[in-house]
Amino acid sequence: MISENIKEHVEVIENLLEQKDYRVLRNIMSEYEPADIAEIFDEMSEDDIPILFRILPKDLASDYFVELDTDHQMLLISSFSDRELSEVMEDLFVDDTVDLLDEMPASVVKRILQQTSPEKREVLNQILAYPKGSAGAIMTTELVELKAHMTFDEVFKRIKRTGVNKETIYTCYVTDDYRHLIGVVSVKDFLIAQNDDVTVEDLMETQIIYVNTTEDEETAAKMLSKYDLLALPVVDNENRLVGILTYDDAMDIIESEDTEDIEIMAGITPTDKPYLKTGIFETWLKRIPWLMLLMISSTFTSKILQHFETGLAAQAALIAFIPMLMGTGGNAGSQVSVTVIRGLSLDEIELRDVFRILWKEARVSLLCGLSLCIVNFGKMLLIDNVSVETAIVVSLTVLAVVIVSKLVGGVLPLLVKRIGFDPAVMASPFITTIVDAVSLLVYFAIASAVLSM
Amino acid sequence: MISENIKEHVEVIENLLEQKDYRVLRNIMSEYEPADIAEIFDEMSEDDIPILFRILPKDLASDYFVELDTDHQMLLISSFSDRELSEVMEDLFVDDTVDLLDEMPASVVKRILQQTSPEKREVLNQILAYPKGSAGAIMTTELVELKAHMTFDEVFKRIKRTGVNKETIYTCYVTDDYRHLIGVVSVKDFLIAQNDDVTVEDLMETQIIYVNTTEDEETAAKMLSKYDLLALPVVDNENRLVGILTYDDAMDIIESEDTEDIEIMAGITPTDKPYLKTGIFETWLKRIPWLMLLMISSTFTSKILQHFETGLAAQAALIAFIPMLMGTGGNAGSQVSVTVIRGLSLDEIELRDVFRILWKEARVSLLCGLSLCIVNFGKMLLIDNVSVETAIVVSLTVLAVVIVSKLVGGVLPLLVKRIGFDPAVMASPFITTIVDAVSLLVYFAIASAVLSM
Numbered sequence: 001m002i003s004e005n006i007k008e009h010v011e012v013i014e015n016l017l018e019q020k021d022y023r024v025l026r027n028i029m030s031e032y033e034p035a036d037i038a039e040i041f042d043e044m045s046e047d048d049i050p051i052l053f054r055i056l057p058k059d060l061a062s063d064y065f066v067e068l069d070t071d072h073q074m075l076l077i078s079s080f081s082d083r084e085l086s087e088v089m090e091d092l093f094v095d096d097t098v099d100l101l102d103e104m105p106a107s108v109v110k111r112i113l114q115q116t117s118p119e120k121r122e123v124l125n126q127i128l129a130y131p132k133g134s135a136g137a138i139m140t141t142e143l144v145e146l147k148a149h150m151t152f153d154e155v156f157k158r159i160k161r162t163g164v165n166k167e168t169i170y171t172c173y174v175t176d177d178y179r180h181l182i183g184v185v186s187v188k189d190f191l192i193a194q195n196d197d198v199t200v201e202d203l204m205e206t207q208i209i210y211v212n213t214t215e216d217e218e219t220a221a222k223m224l225s226k227y228d229l230l231a232l233p234v235v236d237n238e239n240r241l242v243g244i245l246t247y248d249d250a251m252d253i254i255e256s257e258d259t260e261d262i263e264i265m266a267g268i269t270p271t272d273k274p275y276l277k278t279g280i281f282e283t284w285l286k287r288i289p290w291l292m293l294l295m296i297s298s299t300f301t302s303k304i305l306q307h308f309e310t311g312l313a314a315q316a317a318l319i320a321f322i323p324m325l326m327g328t329g330g331n332a333g334s335q336v337s338v339t340v341i342r343g344l345s346l347d348e349i350e351l352r353d354v355f356r357i358l359w360k361e362a363r364v365s366l367l368c369g370l371s372l373c374i375v376n377f378g379k380m381l382l383i384d385n386v387s388v389e390t391a392i393v394v395s396l397t398v399l400a401v402v403i404v405s406k407l408v409g410g411v412l413p414l415l416v417k418r419i420g421f422d423p424a425v426m427a428s429p430f431i432t433t434i435v436d437a438v439s440l441l442v443y444f445a446i447a448s449a450v451l452s453m
Numbered sequence: 454m455i456s457e458n459i460k461e462h463v464e465v466i467e468n469l470l471e472q473k474d475y476r477v478l479r480n481i482m483s484e485y486e487p488a489d490i491a492e493i494f495d496e497m498s499e500d501d502i503p504i505l506f507r508i509l510p511k512d513l514a515s516d517y518f519v520e521l522d523t524d525h526q527m528l529l530i531s532s533f534s535d536r537e538l539s540e541v542m543e544d545l546f547v548d549d550t551v552d553l554l555d556e557m558p559a560s561v562v563k564r565i566l567q568q569t570s571p572e573k574r575e576v577l578n579q580i581l582a583y584p585k586g587s588a589g590a591i592m593t594t595e596l597v598e599l600k601a602h603m604t605f606d607e608v609f610k611r612i613k614r615t616g617v618n619k620e621t622i623y624t625c626y627v628t629d630d631y632r633h634l635i636g637v638v639s640v641k642d643f644l645i646a647q648n649d650d651v652t653v654e655d656l657m658e659t660q661i662i663y664v665n666t667t668e669d670e671e672t673a674a675k676m677l678s679k680y681d682l683l684a685l686p687v688v689d690n691e692n693r694l695v696g697i698l699t700y701d702d703a704m705d706i707i708e709s710e711d712t713e714d715i716e717i718m719a720g721i722t723p724t725d726k727p728y729l730k731t732g733i734f735e736t737w738l739k740r741i742p743w744l745m746l747l748m749i750s751s752t753f754t755s756k757i758l759q760h761f762e763t764g765l766a767a768q769a770a771l772i773a774f775i776p777m778l779m780g781t782g783g784n785a786g787s788q789v790s791v792t793v794i795r796g797l798s799l800d801e802i803e804l805r806d807v808f809r810i811l812w813k814e815a816r817v818s819l820l821c822g823l824s825l826c827i828v829n830f831g832k833m834l835l836i837d838n839v840s841v842e843t844a845i846v847v848s849l850t851v852l853a854v855v856i857v858s859k860l861v862g863g864v865l866p867l868l869v870k871r872i873g874f875d876p877a878v879m880a881s882p883f884i885t886t887i888v889d890a891v892s893l894l895v896y897f898a899i900a901s902a903v904l905s906m
Contacts, residue, residue, distance in 0.1 A: 031660060035679045156644060163645045170623050170640070187623070187640065191609060192616045207484055225708070226488045228701040230683075247700050248681040251707070255678070258711040259795055262718070266791035266881070267784055274801040275792050276809060283813070284820040287788050294784050295825055295851075298777035302837060305773040313769050320758040323889050324751035326776060331720055331747050331882050335740050338719035339728050342712055348727040356729060360736070367737040372748055384755060398748075428719070428881045429784050436776050 010043045017048055026055050034060070038067040050079040062091035069277070070103045077108055086115035093167055094120070095140035095249065098127050127243075135220040136213030138253070139234045139243030144172040148183065148201040152190060155200060159187070167246050171231045174204050181233055181241040184208050210235050213242060218257050221250035222347070261345055265338065265427030267294065294429055300437045308444050315451055317386055321394045322440070329401040329439040330432035332368060336361055336409030337431045341423045344413065351418055357410045365406035369399040393443075393450045400446070401439045408434060463496045470501055479508050487513070491520040503532040515544035522730070523556045530561055539568035546620055547573070548593035548702065551580050580696075588673040589666030591706070592687040592696030597625040601636065601654040608643060608653060620699050624684050627657050634686055634694040637661050663688050666695060671710050674703035675800070714798055718791060718880030720747065747882055753890045761897050768904055770839055774847045775893070782854040782892040783885035785821060789814055789862030790884045794876045797866065804871055810863045818859035822852040846896075846903045853899070854892045861887060 016025040029052065032040065037056065041049050053076055056064050065073065065088050077085060089097065089112060097116075101109050101124070113121055123141055130136030144166050146155060155172070163169040174183035183204030193203060210233040211220045224232040224247060231244040260270040267290035271278060278286075305312070312319055340357065343349030349357070373395045380391040409431050413423035469478040482505065485493065490509065494502050506529055509517050518526065518541050530538060542550065542565060550569075554562050554577070566574055576594055583589030597619050599608060608625070616622040627636035636657030646656060663686040664673045677685045677700060684697040713723040720743035724731060731739075758765070765772055793810065796802030802810070826848045833844040862884050866876035 033660075033662065033680055035681075159644050160647075163641060169644065187644070188616060191612050191622065191640070194613075207486075209486065225701070225704050227486055228488075230700075247704070248678070251678050251700070251704055254704070254708065255711075255799070258708075259799070262715060262791060262795050265715075265718075266787050268788050268792065274799075275796045276802065276806060276813075280813065280816045280820065283817045284824075287785075287817070288821055288824055291781060291784055291788075291821060291825060291855075292828060295777060295781050295829060296832065298780050299832070299836060301776040301780075302773040305776070306770075306837075309769045309772065312772060313766050316762045316766050317759075319762065319765060319772060320755040322775065323754040323758070323779060323893075324748060326779070327751050327754075327886060327889065328744065328748050330885070331744055332740075334719050334881065335721050335744075338715060339721065342715050343728045346708070346712070346727075349729065353729060360729075360733065363733045364736045364740070367733065368741055368744060371737075371741055372744060375745060376748060379749065379752070383752060384759075402744075428787065432783070433780060436780065440776075 006039055006043055010040060013040065013044070013052070014048070017051070022055060025052075029055050030057050034064045034067040037064050038069065038072075041068060041072050046075060049075055062088050066092060066096045066100075071277070073100060074104065074108065077104075077112070082115055085112065089116050090120070093140050093142055094123055094127060094243075095138060095167075097124060098137065101128065102132075130213055133217050134213060135211045135215040135217055135234050135245060136236075136242070138217050138220075138249060139213070139245050140167050140249075141243045142166045143231070143233075143241075143244045144169050145179075145241065146172045146174050146185065146200050148174055148176070148199070148204065150200045152193070152196045152198055155190060167244065168231050171229070171244075172200075173233055173241055173244070174200055175241050179240040181208060181210060181235050181239060182206065184233065186230075208233065211245075212237065217245075217253050220245050221253040221257070224250040225254065257345075261341070261424045264422060264424035265341065267291070267427075267429040290429065294433055297433045298436065301440055304437060304440045304444070308440075311444070311447075315390075315447065317390050318393070318443070318447060320384075321380075322443070325394070325397055325401055325439045325443055326432075326436045328372065328398060329405040329435040330428065332365070332402045333405035333409035333431040333435045334428040336406045337413050337426050338428070340410055340413045341427055344417060344423050351414055354411065354414050357414070358407060361406045361410040362403075365403040368406070369402035372402060373399040389451055393447050396450075397439070397443045397446050400442045401435070404438055404442065405431070405435045408438070459492055459496055463493060466493065466497070466505070467501070470504070475508060478505075482508050483510050487517045487520040490517050491522065491525075494521060494525050499528060502528055511540075515541050515549075519545060519549045519553075524730070526553060527557065527561065530557075530565070535568055538565065542569050543573070546593050546595055547576055547580060547696075548591060548620075550577060551590065554581065555585075583666055586670050587666060588664045588668040588670055588687050588698060589689075589695070591670050591673075591702060592666070592698050593620050593702075594696045595619045596684070596686075596694075596697045597622050598694065599625045599627050599638065599653050601627055601629070601652070601657070603653045605643060605646070605649045605651055612640070620697065621684050624682070624697075625653075626686055626694055626697070627653055628694050631691075632693040634661060634663060634688050634692060635659065637686065639683075661686065664698075665690065670698075670706050673698050674706040674710070677703040678707065710798075714794070714877045717875060717877035718794065720744070720880075720882040743882065747886055750886045751889065754893055757890060757893045757897070761893075764897070764900075768843075768900065770843050771846070771896070771900060773837075774833075775896070778847070778850055778854055778892045778896055779885075779889045781825065781851060782858040782888040783881065785818070785855045786858035786862035786884040786888045787881040789859045790866050790879050791881070793863055793866045794880055797870060797876050804867055807864065807867050810867070811860060814859045814863040815856075818856040821859070822855035825855060826852040842904055846900050849899050849903075850892070850896045853895045854888070857891055857895065858884070858888045861891070 013025065044052065049072055101112065116124065127137060142165055144159060144163065146158065159169050170187045172185050173181060174185060176182050183206050185200055185204040189203040209223065209227050209229065211223065213234055213236050220232055224245060231246045233241055234243040234245060236242050263270040269286040269289065271286055340349060376398050377391050377395040380386050380394060412431065413426040416426050417423040466478065497505065502525055554565065569577065580590060595618055597612060597616065612622050623640045625638050626634060627638060629635050636659050638653055638657040642656040662676065662680050662682065664676060666687055666689050673685055677698060684699045686694055687696045687698060689695050716723040722739040722742065724739055793802060829851050830844050830848040833839050833847060865884065866879040869879050870876040
């Protein structure tokens, strides 16, 4: 991959641009993959990008275009003549065009649609009508459709005639006269068939894995991955074939869903934009609501501490261990909540597993709690130089806090999912805030009992 | 997908088993996809699994087998006759066989290898020799190899003869007499070629994207995804083609790398096993080292608090806000560190971006810090009923802590990566522990200045 020494690649290109050596430049540029060109453009001055794009092989213009960042796409579109724009648009697959339209401001969308053929515009409008995040909104319509009676020769003739513009030709879809999806057949089945008299009907699989246009895109992507498909057919409510989702798009969806989960777990409103391309104000806006909410939630812990203020002043030695207790509780709870959140997202854990999780965490938390309790007791006597009573209070609290935190961490994500929210919100930040308050209450309860605080 | 109402599916199967109605059972079972069978087996009694497996269509036995959990695979192997074992093994792709051998105890490995043909055994031993986590260790060798001079007819004859046992036939690899990889050609190129006189040489792409056997599996999977390939060729040090990595395996690698990152970020030693299948002791072992380490690290905060014990006893109102300050610092820091960790993992952020990150976070943290500082000041006066001086001390500390945490959160993952560790360890737990200590020092410094504590 070129990303490791991208600076050198960019330097060579910039030098050639300066020397206006377009012949060599053309040769060099045409050797890069489209995904590499996108990385190179990221490092180039905006003025050079339209020039460089025009140097790239014309027949692959849309392949390069589709890989670029939104900012660079917008830059290029504004530099395109109507004819250039229409050429790039006609070669773009429907799903990529929809992605592009989603990102562009209204004025650019209008211009793009004007430069699109009426047939494609109709398809685009249909897809744009599906709700965001649904399989319908991300599918593409460039697929090979076959009829059951077609013979070996007819199939390959059709592929030869229309295949160049299809996202995948390797899985073909069989429909009846009403476009109902009735079968799936792979090119491999045809190629390895031992005689050439076979028809589509002989080879097609009729137990079809498919999704409805309204299905969540994440579920669709996971189905494709689970069943190791090259493409997943998408049907409408009348079971008519309307599009497919291909494996490369499914990979992108899974990656961006994982990023989204990770961001939510860290208390950030998810965004599609890479970190370094998000503005200061936008970044602030994605972070501040969660920081604010969590800061205000900690009023509970403040109230608890204020309540025990006099007791604490008398037993000042206890103060020193508040952060340790809260930290340990938070970490112990997050370990479970994050495991459960990921398990839910990978479909390894279901809501009905709640009692299995509780039973497991009851035992694991006892083991973890006891280990920490014993080590902490030793550490407090040897390193912290506190009284045996203080060490007992703190160590018992560690045990109790770990058990409570792990149980809370195991149940809360399931509860949040049950009431219809994203379980990822119940990762570290929220678990920590809840566990903080619980830890303090346990601490003071044990302290009152042992030290009569 | 059947996972939503799996219980009903299992009930039907159990009833048929009890009634010994094997004819209907066979029909029902053969309608499930291999991935569904694995889910059904998860819910069945162990005694029923070998019976059910034998009911499944014989010619697809290895397709079903490969999807099963390790426990069920082991159970089946011990129930197989030597002949059954050898049949399943011969149909298993090389990469899946290697996966299986990796998971099985030595005695089972020995038995499997005894039931494998000498040719396959030799290939297996070669692949098992590659280091774990490398592209060589996960590749498969079932690929279509072509020669440059082959014609249209020759290519399709070869695919017809050998294609049934290949992981993918759609991308074919062109080698010279020394097995050096010299080109890549897709079946699509042949099918849409406008005349049948073309040879492999006419159509093959010679700018090949490939990896070496020693390349990290994650890097290989990401390359496949970045360049939207169906399969990525793997070559040895002499540039000889030795295998391919297919898109479905790449998807699995990316998913499990994401899971690993998430686990490390939550302070858990990563494991391949699903949560509900990991034993109590094993789960404890994955969690306790981190909890222990973090608990002991908090000795710093304890020491700081002990140092300021008398001052705190005099200004007891300050104690109530320690958790809020630590929590806010931890959350603010984790937001950045998790963003940077994910950016590094998606190759959106490089080490050289450290100054761009610092400059960005300097501004974002100022915005976040000021917003929180102002809201906190109001909240403390209105809700917490503290003195103006206390509110000033705490609010200024919020501002300082947010700025410091965000800068620390931005730099530490890069630093950890720079010295060769996984940046994911610098997520919430560690950032929180570091930020806790820093927050306290800042708090007491400001308190000393304002309240002369």
